[in-house]
Amino acid sequence: MNNNKWIDISQPLTNSIAHWPEDTPFTNQLTYSKEQTGSVNIGQMTTSLHIGTHVDAPYHFDNKGKKIIDMDVNYYIGRAKVIDVSDVDVIDGRVLEDFSLDGVERLLLKTSLKSRPELFPEKITKLEPEIVPILVEKGVKLLGVNMPSVDPIDSKDLLCHHALHQHGIYILENLVLDDVPEGDYNLIALPLAIAEGDGSPVRAVIQPTD
């Protein structure tokens, strides 16, 4: 690694962070105050596992799929490329042709969605499932997006989730990329070791590689 500073690209987990409609809101509060215990503050949180910047385990959409603890941590750490696709509403194979993706292991898509962690977006950029075989061919093993999902918000068939999973590509959602220029970075976005988890919030950070 180099001497460049690491940059936080995670949504802050505040009590007003947006959650999926009908899903569990995030709350963090003190269970016991220092005055009560005489020594320490102790917090508690309630949350959906699909809150803020988070990763999905295949179990999220496949009953036979891996849970979070079984995911390979190596996928969440290493070289990543940020590309700016904010000029399109649909990302298909044609859009990806404009970028040089050979050998890219982790691809982070900067779509037109501006980061407003307290607002759940109604509409997001559409990823066409046809991009998945292209990503596989390039060597991509993790796809990150600055949106709550890699599928349309109202999708029930979750075609991109399934296609990515079938090809062994890990999913990272709700990144904050507003101030991140296109380029090459190191990425760390590790999930918590939640044994039965179908997903996990992550602290995602990147470091420019020069």
Ligand SMILES: N[C@@H](CC(=O)c1ccccc1NC=O)C(=O)O
């Ligand atoms: N697939 C989304 C989550 C999702 O779809 C969802 C999350 C919580 C409650 C309902 C959801 N979808 C319902 O159709 C994600 O990966 O975060």
Ligand SMILES: [Zn+2]
């Ligand atoms: Zn999720």
Ligand SMILES: [Zn+2]
């Ligand atoms: Zn997802």
